[in-house]
Every structure is written in structure tokens, then in C-alpha cells.
Amino acid sequence: xxxxxxxxxxxxxxxxxxxxxxxxxxxxxxxxxxxxxxxxxxxxxxxxxxxxxxxxxxxxxxxxxxxxxxxxxxxxxxxxxxxxxxxxxxxxxxxxxxxxxxxxxxxxxxxxxxxxxxxxxxxxxxxxxxxxxxxxxxxxxxxxxxxxxxxxxxxxxxxxxxxxxxxxxxxxxxxxxxxxxxxxxxxxxxxxxxxxxxxxxxxxxxxxxxxxxxxxxxxxxxxxxxxxxxxxxxxxxxxxxxxxxxxxxxxxxxxxxxxxxxxxxxxxxxxxxxxxxxxxxxxxxxxxxxxxxxxxxxxxxxxxxxxxxxxxxxxxxxxxxxxxxxxxxxxxxxxxxxxxxxxxxxxxxxxxxxxxxxxxxxxxxxxxxxxxxxxxxxxxxxxxxxxxxxxxxxxxxxxxxxxxxxxxxxxxx
Amino acid sequence: xxxxxxxxxxxxxxxxxxxxxxxxxxxxxxxxxxxxxxxxxxxxxxxxxxxxxxxxxxxxxxxxxxxxxxxxxxxxxxxxxxxxxxxxxxxxxxxxxxxxxxxxxxxxxxxxxxxxxxxxxxxxxxxxxxxxxxxxxxxxxxxxxxxxxxxxxxxxxxxxxxxxxxxxxxxxxxxxxxxxxxxxxxxxxxxxxxxxxxxxxxxxxxxxxxxxxxxxxxxxxxxxxxxxxxxxxxxxxxxxxxxxxxxxxxxxxxxxxxxxxxxxxxxxxxxxxxxxxxxxxxxxxxxxxxxxxxxxxxxxxxxxxxxxxxxxxxxx
Numbered sequence: 001x002x003x004x005x006x007x008x009x010x011x012x013x014x015x016x017x018x019x020x021x022x023x024x025x026x027x028x029x030x031x032x033x034x035x036x037x038x039x040x041x042x043x044x045x046x047x048x049x050x051x052x053x054x055x056x057x058x059x060x061x062x063x064x065x066x067x068x069x070x071x072x073x074x075x076x077x078x079x080x081x082x083x084x085x086x087x088x089x090x091x092x093x094x095x096x097x098x099x100x101x102x103x104x105x106x107x108x109x110x111x112x113x114x115x116x117x118x119x120x121x122x123x124x125x126x127x128x129x130x131x132x133x134x135x136x137x138x139x140x141x142x143x144x145x146x147x148x149x150x151x152x153x154x155x156x157x158x159x160x161x162x163x164x165x166x167x168x169x170x171x172x173x174x175x176x177x178x179x180x181x182x183x184x185x186x187x188x189x190x191x192x193x194x195x196x197x198x199x200x201x202x203x204x205x206x207x208x209x210x211x212x213x214x215x216x217x218x219x220x221x222x223x224x225x226x227x228x229x230x231x232x233x234x235x236x237x238x239x240x241x242x243x244x245x246x247x248x249x250x251x252x253x254x255x256x257x258x259x260x261x262x263x264x265x266x267x268x269x270x271x272x273x274x275x276x277x278x279x280x281x282x283x284x285x286x287x288x289x290x291x292x293x294x295x296x297x298x299x300x301x302x303x304x305x306x307x308x309x310x311x312x313x314x315x316x317x318x319x320x321x322x323x324x325x326x327x328x329x330x331x332x333x334x335x336x337x338x339x340x341x342x343x344x345x346x347x348x349x350x351x352x353x354x355x356x357x358x359x360x361x362x363x364x365x366x367x368x369x370x371x372x373x374x375x376x377x378x379x380x381x382x383x384x385x386x387x388x389x390x391x392x393x394x395x396x397x398x399x400x401x402x403x404x405x406x407x408x409x410x411x412x413x
Numbered sequence: 414x415x416x417x418x419x420x421x422x423x424x425x426x427x428x429x430x431x432x433x434x435x436x437x438x439x440x441x442x443x444x445x446x447x448x449x450x451x452x453x454x455x456x457x458x459x460x461x462x463x464x465x466x467x468x469x470x471x472x473x474x475x476x477x478x479x480x481x482x483x484x485x486x487x488x489x490x491x492x493x494x495x496x497x498x499x500x501x502x503x504x505x506x507x508x509x510x511x512x513x514x515x516x517x518x519x520x521x522x523x524x525x526x527x528x529x530x531x532x533x534x535x536x537x538x539x540x541x542x543x544x545x546x547x548x549x550x551x552x553x554x555x556x557x558x559x560x561x562x563x564x565x566x567x568x569x570x571x572x573x574x575x576x577x578x579x580x581x582x583x584x585x586x587x588x589x590x591x592x593x594x595x596x597x598x599x600x601x602x603x604x605x606x607x608x609x610x611x612x613x614x615x616x617x618x619x620x621x622x623x624x625x626x627x628x629x630x631x632x633x634x635x636x637x638x639x640x641x642x643x644x645x646x647x648x649x650x651x652x653x654x655x656x657x658x659x660x661x662x663x664x665x666x667x668x669x670x671x672x673x674x675x676x677x678x679x680x681x682x683x684x685x686x687x688x689x690x691x692x693x694x695x696x697x698x699x700x701x702x703x704x705x706x707x708x709x710x711x712x713x714x715x716x717x718x719x720x721x722x723x724x725x726x727x728x729x
Contacts, residue, residue: 042600080601099601157476157495161508162612163587165605170498171684173476182467184477330466367466378463378485385462387454393689394474394493395457399450400696401497401506403442405520406527407703408506412575412623413528413568 004122005200007089014084015040015076021047025055030067033058038076043097046108050077050097053109057116057150064142064231065120065238073119075112086111086191087200088118104169105158106151110191113150114143120238123202130247134271136203137214138241142234143192144215145222148176148185179227184369187219213273220270220372225259232258262314269308270373276306279327279345279365280379286360298360300331300352302343305379310345310371317346330367333358416720417660424665424713427542428705434541434553435708438534439701445530449489449523456490488519499692500680503673503699510619511612513583528568529561536560538708539634542715556634563633566640571626578618586611624651624658627711631718654721661713665706672702 015038024032035054039047054075062068074092078084080099087094093115097108120142123135148155157173160166175186188207196206203211222230236254240246252267269275283301312326324344331339335358343350343365354360362383369377387395428435460482468478479495486493496505509516516524540556541548548556587608594607628647632638638646651658676699680692 042602081595081604099605159496159501159505161505161512163512163591163605163608165601165608166504166508168501168504170495170501172473172498173479173495174473175476183475184467186477186480188480362466364466369465369467376485377465377481378460380465381463383462385458387458388461390474391457391461393693394497395450395454396690396693397499397502397696398453398457398493398497399443399446400693400700401502402446402449402453402492402523403700404502404506404703405516406442406446406523407700407707408503408510409516409520409524410527410531410568411707412510412619413531413571413626 004090004119005125007087007092008199011076011078011084011087011089011092011094014078014082018077019047021051023051023055025058027059027062027067030062033068033070034072036072036074038074040077040079040097042099043077046097046101049108050075050095050112053112053150054116057109057113057146060146060149061117061120061142064146064234066235068119069242070119086115086194087198088115089200090122091119093119098167100166102167102169104156104171105167106155107158107167107191109151110147110189113146114139114189114192117143117146118200121241124244127202128247129203131245132202133210134214134248134251135241136201136205136211137218139202140192140205140211140215141218144185144187144189144219147189147192149179152176152178182368184219184223184372187216187372208273210273214271216373217266217270220370221263221266223368223370223372224266225255229259265311265314269310272308275308276375277308277310277371277373278306278375278379279304279310279343279371280376281363281365281382282349284360284363284382289355292355294357295355296357296359298331298333298354298356300329300354300360300363302329302350302352302365304345304348304350306375308373310373312344317344327366327371328368329363329365331360331363333360414660416654416717417657417664420657420661420713420717420720421664423716424661424709424711427712427716428709431541431547431708434538434547435701435705438704438708439697441530441534442527442700442704445526446523453489453493456486456488457493460486460490492517492520499696500677502696503676503703507673511616513579513587528572529565532564532568533557533561535564535630535711536634538711539631539715542712543635560630560633563640563643564630567626567629567633567644570640570644571622574622575619578615578622582618583615586615620659620662621651624655624662624714627714628658628718631715635715635718635722650718650721654717657717657721658714661717662710665710665713668709669703669706672699672706 018038018040021037021039023035023037025035026032037047037050039050058068070091072091076092076094077097078094080096082096084094085096093112095108095111095115101108118139121135121138123132127135153176155174155176156169156171157175158167158169161168177183177185193205196204205211225233233255236258237246237251240250240254248267248271252263255261255263269277280303281300282303283299286296286298289295289297310326312324325342327343327345329341329343329352331354333356337358339354341352362381364381366374366380374380464478468475483494496502534557536559537548537553537557541553591608591611595604598604598607625644625647628650629643632643632646633640636646679695
């Protein structure tokens, strides 16, 4: 079994004299878990919020991974400026309930869920760099995913102003829409990944770093396999992880065992932060066909801008034959027809040509945003640039904001 | 106290009896923002068109797409953040002033333009107040044009002074002083109250400079002074009647807080019923309210200045 590093004595020292409550959390298939809550005096009134969040997060994470194998868990609520906020050590997690924290601000839950998720992916001292990077990436991925599921439908954009003391929630920006919503969900929360360098992290969580790349690869894998399959993979791999020394190839092996699919092609490029994956549209035209009256000829040029490939198969290429269906290409025409094609993403440039009675209006490679590893998704679609109602409202909001900036900046001059 | 209330009352009367001017000032503010809005609109239209189809068909903007957009955004588009939405906009701007948050360099253009527009508007507004009646567009334009250079110089001097305040007083108060305080206090609540106290200290410095600029402008129009003597007159006036000037400013500050509270409450309580285009209209109403308060501050200051004007002072 892996032994996670113990919490430094300074954390217990910082919480000396705080109120303590002990709750027993019932768990399916395991003994109830005793959770000790140590709450600072000025936020002890919000203990129930902390307890509820802990209970539901543990149930969810247990369901995903199997029961957390520790005899007791301690949840400590430290002051807002504590350097230990978000810390997660063996059997100990640290959160910070803020003085001004209305129910619409879910920072408390985000901190707690992220720290609890880390409990399931312990990385012992002496682990290899690859294992540390993988462990941190898994903690980031599971933390974000658990936050979305726990806060689904009641999680809105919240910013803190006035020195970070005053929160304000913008309810028109939903951070955790329903899981049936096909759009990708936010992958970055400050409570999950900051500070990037922290003693409780197995590796740096800095943007663009290796652990973030692993997390992004896992989010992509989930969109590729689907969550039910991914959850089974997570559970299977977690058992190997807790037994010690599991690595990326073990994760690939679990997928092969469970799904019967060889995903080595994915792991070759997806988990390497130096590999640049970027597919896009480099050319798109739809003009009347000179050789056939009433017909249009549509050309779509696709390009692999990066050195990484997303082939969808471990099989080698067989000449010009596309033997995989990894990237969907959808072209829409004026008469409402839709042409769907596939590209295995191997060659640097790939062209599609259509002839038909209608002019093409848009084209998109990976229209479902499955490949989240794609570094620049703004080049994936070509469509007429007309302003939608949502866009017009956003432009109007920005216009109001600019007027306010102009007023605020000149108010004191 | 009587002079304060008289000045405040005169200010309210001046604004209430000038609805057309208020509308014109609102339209001018909007017009000043239009060129930058056109730039942003084209960038936004392009970016929205390039969204992957999975993002289409939703009524509201997607948080994940927004993050992605911001990663690649440059220039004016980089200012397109969630802080632009509704009440978050004035709140974030107010916070930026008090916290001294640096603004993107690209905003320098709109801010300088706003400074020039207001240097011109103040000339017309003070001349109208001085005349005690509507001037008509031509006379308003002429008065604005007559004083725009002097007023721009006053604003520039005020801006330079404010910059020095940010680099010195603000840096000390919200750097070592606040860090020392947070190390001493036991609770976040106490730290917040201390921060509010520091905001009050720094805010007082900003207001002092702002008042000096206000009364210097009035001196330029009312006493036909050049910029430097007008600033000297303003400082002398504030030394003699600073209490009343601050009291008038604070009374208008109370109205500003009430306006902010009203806007914030409407957004929080109204929820989705006040979303969409309704929220845009409410937001523009808020901007109009702010403009009314700014005109009110000018009018009240002119009235207060008039009450204490020295008999030997040159009069326009």
C-alpha cells in the first residue's frame, strides 16, 4: 500500500483551540468513516455546510474509486490567509471558510472537494518523476470532475474583489452545467491548482506544466471513451495505484483489459507535454462548378499544425487508406444537408471535396470538442461571421463596461 | 451646514432642470465608446463564429469557451472577461480603483478620449451653470471649446498627482501596512474592516486631488484665471472651505452608494427576470445615473464656490 506524506505539525498547531466535531459518514461496502471537523471560531456557524460538502464528496469519490482506505479523516478549517489552504495529507485535508461567503459562492466546496480527491491518489515520497506527474494529473482531473458533479446546476462564476474579501456571483455564467450537456466543462479552478508549487502536491500544477498535460489528456480520454467507461477505468487503475508503482502503461493496460481496445496510440502523444496537438481548417471554399450548371464544388483543407497525432488506432497507416475514425469533419450546406467525414489525423495536410446542389456554409473538424488536447480550437471551424443574439448582448455588456471604465477612470481627475 | 445643503440643492435643481443635457451627455459618452466597441464587436463576431458547433445553441455564453477565448485574445478582446457582465462591471472597476489594480495598456486610448471629452463637457456645463439658464448647443460647444485645453491640463496634473499617490501612499498602505495588520488580527472580518479603513484613508487622498481639480476648473471659468493661478485659487478655497466641499462630495457619494446598491439589488433580486436585454437597459440606466451624479457634483461645486467667492475676484 502507498503511504501518503503526513501533515506537518504546523497545521495542527494553527488549529489549536478550535471547535471539534466528529461525524460518522456511512459508506456503501465499507465501515463508516469517522471524520473529525476542526472549525475556526468565526466560521463555526457554517459547520453544517462543511459537513454536507464532505459527506457528499466522499460518497461520490468512493463510488468512483472504491472506499477510501483510511481509518479516520480530519477536515481542518484554517483562516483565510493560511498557507495551508487546500492542503491534503494522509488523512488530513485543509479548507478555508471565508467570512463573506454567501451560498452562491462555492469556493469552500471547491477547496474541500479538490483536497478530498487528492486523498484517493496518494503519491509517496521517493516516487519517480513520471509517477509524481501522473499522480498530480489524476488529482487535478478527479478534483475538477468531482467539483462539477457535486455542484452541478448551482455553480456560477464568482469573482472576489476589494482585496479578495468581497465575492460577487454572476449567475448568467454557469460553471457546472448538467452532465447531459455535451459542451466541455471548465477545467481550471484556482482552488484545485493553486498554489502551483505546494508541499502537498506530487508535482507542479502550473499552467502548461506536465501534470496539467496529464489532466488534460484524462479529460480528453473521458470525452473519447465516455464517462461510464472512464469511471470503470478510474476504479480499476486506482486499485493498481494503491498497490504501488502503477504508471501510464498500466493505465493503458487497464483500458485494454476493460474495453478490449489498444489505446497505446493515445498515450504515446497525449501524455507528453512536449507534443503539440493542433488540428484545424486551413482552407475552405464553395464556388459554382463551372463544369456542371447548378452545382457547387466545395473544397475543405484540413491541417495538422502540431507534431502530435490523434489517430484513433494503434495500427500503422496502410498507404493512403484511412484505417481509423478519430476526427470527425462536418460540413454544412445552405439547403440544410450535412456531410460527415472522418480523418485519422496522420498526414500534415488532408483535403476533402464535395460536389452538390448547395453552397457549403460551414465546416468543422472535431465539432464536438472531443480532443481537448487541441492547443488552438479557434481554428477548428470556419463559418460566416454574423453576430448572434448572445454575441450582440455580450458586445453590449462590454460596451456598458467600457463606458463605466471611462467614467471611473476620469471620475477623480 | 446651510451652505452645504444650499450647494447640494442647487446642484440637484441644475441637473433636474437639464434633462436634455443629461441625455446629450449620455449620448456623448456612448459615442466616445463606439469606436472601441466596433473593434471589439468585430473581434467577438469572428471568435464566436469560430466556435466549435458543440457550443452553439445555448442561450448563454459558455464558461469553458470563454476561458479558451481569453487564452488567445489580444488587444481590446483581452479585456473581454466575465467582469463585464451586469453589476460585476462597476463593482470590478471600483475595486480596481481602490486596490490599484493595473489596467491593460489597451484601455489607455478610451481613458484618454474620455478625459478629453470631459475636459470639453465641463467647460460647457460650468458655463451653463454660471449663466443660470440653458445655453443652446452652439454656446455650449463654444464654452467647451474655449476651456478644453485648460481643463485637459488640469486633468493631466490631477492624473500625475494620483499616479504619485498610487506609487507611494497606496503602495505603502496596501503593502507593508496591510500585511502587518493581517499578521496582527485574529479574524478575516477584522482584516476586512482594517482594509476598509485603509480604503478610506487612500480614498481621502484621491478625493482631495479630485476636489482641487474641480474647483480649479470652476476658477478658470468663473474667474477667467489661467491654469496655474486657478489651481492656486482652488487650493486656497479648499484650505478655507474644505469642510463644506468635502461634505458636498460625501453627500453625492451617499447617492452614488445608493445607486450602486439599487443596481446590485436589482440584479441579485431580479435574477433571470432582469436578464438579457433588460439587463443591458438597466446597465445603461445606471451609467446615466452616474453621469447625473457627476453633473450634480459639478453644479454643487459651482454653487459652493459662488457662495464664498471673494468680492475682489475677477468675474466672468
